[in-house]
Amino acid sequence: MRWTETFITTQRDDPQEAEIPSHKLMIRAGMIRKLASGLYTFLPLGLRVLRKVEAIIREEMNRAGALEILMPILQPRNLWERSGRWEGMDDIMLKARTHQGRELVLGPTHEEVVTDLVAREISSYKQLPKNLYQINTKFRDEIRPRFGVMRSREFIMKDAYSFDYDDASAERSYQQMFDAYTRIFERCGLNAMAVEADTGMMGGNRSQEFMVPAETGEDAIVLCPECGYAANVERAGRKEEPVRVTRTKQTIEEIDTPELRTVEELAAFFQTTADRFIKTLIYTADGEPVAILIRGDRDVNESKLRRFLGVEELELADEETIRKITGAPLGFAGPVGLEGVRIIADYSVAHIAAGITGANRKDTHLINVNIDRDCAIREYHDLAIAQEGDLCPRCGLPMTFRRGIEVGHVFKLGTKYSEALSAMVKDESGREKPAIMGCYGIGVSRTVAAIIEQHHDEKGIIWPSPVAPYQVLILAINPADEAVSGAAEGLYKELTKKGMEVLYDDRPVSAGVKFNDSDLIGISVRITVGKKFIRSGGVEVKRRDSEEVHSLPPSEVTELVEEMLSLI
RNA sequence: CGGGGCGUAGCGCAGUCUGGUUAGCGCGCCUGCUUUGGGAGCAGGAGGUCGGGAGUUCAAAUCUCCCCGCCCCGACCA
Numbered sequence: 001m002r003w004t005e006t007f008i009t010t011q012r013d014d015p016q017e018a019e020i021p022s023h024k025l026m027i028r029a030g031m032i033r034k035l036a037s038g039l040y041t042f043l044p045l046g047l048r049v050l051r052k053v054e055a056i057i058r059e060e061m062n063r064a065g066a067l068e069i070l071m072p073i074l075q076p077r078n079l080w081e082r083s084g085r086w087e088g089m090d091d092i093m094l095k096a097r098t099h100q101g102r103e104l105v106l107g108p109t110h111e112e113v114v115t116d117l118v119a120r121e122i123s124s125y126k127q128l129p130k131n132l133y134q135i136n137t138k139f140r141d142e143i144r145p146r147f148g149v150m151r152s153r154e155f156i157m158k159d160a161y162s163f164d165y166d167d168a169s170a171e172r173s174y175q176q177m178f179d180a181y182t183r184i185f186e187r188c189g190l191n192a193m194a195v196e197a198d199t200g201m202m203g204g205n206r207s208q209e210f211m212v213p214a215e216t217g218e219d220a221i222v223l224c225p226e227c228g229y230a231a232n233v234e235r236a237g238r239k240e241e242p243v244r245v246t247r248t249k250q251t252i253e254e255i256d257t258p259e260l261r262t263v264e265e266l267a268a269f270f271q272t273t274a275d276r277f278i279k280t281l282i283y284t285a286d287g288e289p290v291a292i293l294i295r296g297d298r299d300v301n302e303s304k305l306r307r308f309l310g311v312e313e314l315e316l317a318d319e320e321t322i323r324k325i326t327g328a329p330l331g332f333a334g335p336v337g338l339e340g341v342r343i344i345a346d347y348s349v350a351h352i353a354a355g356i357t358g359a360n361r362k363d364t365h366l367i368n369v370n371i372d373r374d375c376a377i378r379e380y381h382d383l384a385i386a387q388e389g390d391l392c393p394r395c396g397l398p399m400t401f402r403r404g405i406e407v408g409h410v411f412k413l414g415t416k417y418s419e420a421l422s423a424m425v426k427d428e429s430g431r432e433k434p435a436i437m438g439c440y441g442i443g444v445s446r447t448v449a450a451i452i453e454q455h456h457d458e459k460g461i462i463w464p465s466p467v468a469p470y471q472v473l474i475l476a477i478n479p480a481d482e483a484v485s486g487a488a489e490g491l492y493k494e495l496t497k498k499g500m501e502v503l504y505d506d507r508p509v510s511a512g513v514k515f516n517d518s519d520l521i522g523i524s525v526r527i528t529v530g531k532k533f534i535r536s537g538g539v540e541v542k543r544r545d546s547e548e549v550h551s552l553p554p555s556e557v558t559e560l561v562e563e564m565l566s567l568i
Numbered sequence: 569c570g571g572g573g574c575g576u577a578g579c580g581c582a583g584u585c586u587g588g589u590u591a592g593c594g595c596g597c598c599u600g601c602u603u604u605g606g607g608a609g610c611a612g613g614a615g616g617u618c619g620g621g622a623g624u625u626c627a628a629a630u631c632u633c634c635c636c637g638c639c640c641c642g643a644c645c646a
Binding site: 012015034092144202441481514 | 574603637640643645
C-alpha cells in the first residue's frame with residue numbers, strides 16, 4: 001500500500017482527552033477516532049491490527065476444536081427473563097424497541113442466545129462436547145467509559161461457550177480454552193498471566209482472568225512471589241497473621257463523640273491510629289440485614305462477602321435500617337450489646353485489644369473494648385480487601401500488588417444457564433441432564449490497546465510483527481529523485497510479490513516527518529532509501545525495536561527482511 | 569450518581585479574573601518558488617455562529633442563569 005493512496009492521518013500533539021499511552025498513541029497514529037464518549041471508529045491502520053488479532057484468535061480457537069458461529073446482536077427480552085438476568089444486568093444493558101413495542105437488548109454477552117440454540121439443537125450426550133464461538137460487537141452501558149477502546153460502550157469481543165455432559169469433559173474443555181488463550185496472547189506479543197478471579201454477573205463456579213501487567217491497568221492483582229499464587233484483588237484471599245495481643249484489664253467506658261462518624265475523624269479525636277477501631281458496617285443481603293465487623297484500617301471486600309453469604313444482592317443498609325438495628329443514626333454502630341442481627345467479623349478484628357467502637361447510641365463511642373470479652377462473635381471469616389504485605393493464603397508469605405489489564409476471562413459456569421434455559425441432554429441411561437457449560441471471553445479491541453501499553457516508547461508504538469498493521473515500511477526520503485523512487489518502487493514490488501505486507505511512504509514531505517511518523521506507527525521493519533543510496537547504492541534496514549542499522553544493496557534486502565520478521 | 573476540570577479554526581493552546589476597535593498564536597491545510605537523512609524556508613491564501621439558549625449592558629469569548637458535550641477521581645462494573 002502506498003501511503004498517498006491509503007488513509008493514515010497522524011497527529012503531532014497528544015490529544016487533550018487521552019490519559020494513557022495506548023489511547024494517546026492510537027489517536028496520534030491514526031488508528032481510531034472518537035465519535036462520542038466510549039464510541040470509536042477504527043480507521044484503516046487500526047482495523048488492520050484488529051483484524052490481525054482476530055485472525056490469531058480464530059486460528060487458535062479453531063485449532064482447539066471450537067466452531068465459529070455468528071449470533072444476533074439484538075436479543076429478545078424474554079430470553080433474559082428466562083435466565084433471570086433481565087433484572088440483574090439492567091444497569092449495563094442497552095435496550096431497543098421495535099415499532100410493535102417489542103423490547104430488545106443489545107447483547108452485552110451471549111450466554112442466553114447460545115444456550116437457547118443448544119437447547120433446541122442438541123439432545124444427546126453423543127452430540128457433545130461442543131464449543132461454539134463468535135467474534136462480534138458487544139454493547140455495555142458502562143458507567144464510565146474511559147481510556148479509549150480500553151473500556152468503551154461498544155467493543156469487539158470473542159466469546160466462546162462450551163457444552164459438556166460430565167465434569168471430566170467440562171474440565172477438559174476449560175483446560176483447552178485456557179491453553180488456547182495462553183497461545184493467543186503469546187502470539188500477540190503479550191506477556192499475560194492468569195489470575196484467580198471473581199465470577200461477577202456471569203455466575204458459575206470458578207474463573208480465571210488473563211491479565212496484562214501494566215501500570216495503567218484498571219485491575220489490581222495480588223501476587224505471591226514465593227508460590228506463584230495470583231488473584232484479582234476482588235478475589236484474593238489472605239492468611240491471617242498470628243498476632244499476640246495483650247488484653248486490656250480496664251473496663252469499657254463511654255465517651256462523647258459529637259458528630260464524629262468516620263474512622264478518620266475519630267482517630268484524630270482519640271489521637272490514635274485507625275487499626276484501633278472496630279468498624280461496624282450494616283449491609284442488606286438479599287433483603288436481610290447483616291453486621292460486618294472489620295478493623296478500622298481495612299475495607300470490606302463485597303465480592304468476598306457476597307460469596308460467603310451466598311447472596312445476589314448486597315448493599316450497605318440505608319439509614320432507616322441502621323437505626324432499627326443499632327438504635328442509633330449512621331456512624332455509631334458497634335458490636336457490644338448488638339442483638340437481633342447476624343454478626344460476622346473479619347479476622348482483622350480478632351487482634352484488637354482495647355478497641356474503640358460505636359456505642360449504638362448517637363454521638364457516643366466505647367473505648368477499652370476487648371472483642372472476645374465484650375462481644376459475642378460466633379463467625380469469623382476473611383472479608384477484607386487484600387492489602388500490600390498481606391500473607392498468601394496458600395504459603396503464608398507476604399504478597400505484592402501489581403496493576404493489570406484484563407484481556408481475557410474464562411469461566412466454569414456449571415449448569416446455571418443450561419438449567420434456566422433447558423439445555424438438557426440424555427445420558428447413556430436415557431436420563432435428562434443439564435449440559436455443563438463454560439464461557440470464555442477475549443476483549444479483542446482491548447487486546448489491541450493492551451499490546452500498545454506493553455510495546456511502546458517515547459516515540460510511538462513498537463508492534464510485535466504478528467499484529468503489526470504492515471510488516472515493512474519503505475521510506476523514500478526524496479521520492480522526487482528518480483533514482484530514489486525507482487529503487488523504492490522496485491523494493492516495494494519485490495517485497496509485495498514475496499507476500500509481505502508493505503507500506504510505502506511515497507509522500508513528498510520532508511525526511512523528519514517521515515521518520516517521526518514511521519516511529520509513531522511502529523511498523524516492525526523500516527527500509528530507508530535516500531541520498532546514501534545515490535552515493536553508495538546502499539539502502540538501510542532497521543528494526544523498530546533496535547537502533548542497529550544495516551546498509552546493503554537492494555538486491556540483498558529481501559533475505560534480510562525475511563530473516564528479521566521471523567525473529568520479531 | 570457525587571466531587572473536580574475543560575469546551576475559542578482540523579490538532580494543541582493564549583485571551584475570560586478586570587466586558588471595549590476587525591478574536592490571536594504554533595502546528596496542520598491550499599497556491600507558488602526554493603528545499604529533502606529526524607517534525608524545512610520564503611511569499612501569498614483559506615478556515616471561527618468563541619459548545620447551545622436565555623438574560624444583564626451602549627457594548628459579551630469575557631458577567632448571570634439554564635442546557636449540552638468531553639475528560640479525570642470516586643461509587644459501580646466483564
